[in-house]
Amino acid sequence: MKVDVTTPEEEPKNAPAADAQESTPVVEAEVVEEPGDEKPADSLAGEVFSMADIEAARADAQAANERYLRLQAEWDNFRKRTAREREEERVRASEGLVTRLLPVVDDLERSLDHAAKSNPQGAFGEFVDGVHAVYDKLVDVLNKTGVVAIDPAGQEFDMNEHQAVAHVEDATLPNSTVRDVYQKGYRMGGRVIRPAMVTVSKGGPARAAKEAPAPTEQ
Secondary structure (H helix, E strand, O other), X not given: OOOOOOOHHHHHHOHHHHHHHHOOOOOOOOOOOOXXXXXXXXXXXXXXXXXXXXXXXXHHHHHHHHHHHHHHHHXXXXXXXXXXXXXXXXXXXXXXXXXXXXHHHHHHHHHHHHHHHHOOOOOOHHHHHHHHHHHHHHHHHHHHOOEEEEOOOOOEOOOOOEEEEEEEEOOOOOOOEEEEEEEOEEEEOOEEEEOEEEEEEEOOOOOOOOOOOOOOOO
16 A cells, blocks of 8 residues: 655645635726716706796795795884884873863862952952962973863864853854853873863854865975
8 A cells, every 4th residue: 555645845846826826816897987977067057057946046035035024014013003002001091190180170270260250359369379370280280291171162163072062042153163161171192081061153154164275286
């Protein structure tokens, strides 16, 4: 029986085969893009900035601007309405106090009028002067609060400011003229808080029609 024994010195004879296998070069595949796969730059720009997109952007901008203007107008209206409501509340609060003071003014006026008629010689002059001074101060305070007296004697009757308690025959006055004022009225902040109590004439000449205001030149 024959046994082949390979000595260590013979092993290098077979080594080049293994080295040849290990040194075989690896070729990587290179992907080559076809010219038709890329899109021209002009085509991409046309897709991004088309006229439809521009018009849509303009419409969005215009809508946003309109919403802004509408919100601004609503805010201005809200601010003005709030300020007006606060002013109305302040006026109403003042009206309550003024309305309670008006009978005091009426009493002072009647007292002074009675003193002037019953004391023609000026008796109790200092006392009357003192009452008159109090009356003047009270009226001045009311005027500074925006209270204006309505004393329409001789004026045309106005149902918005006057309350007729009687109609009196008087041929010397045009019809619907305030003849007597029994009690003054008062206006506050452009609003009548108490109408004047008056008598109205009748049986006189017809009142002349009011002339229309002349048109203003542009």
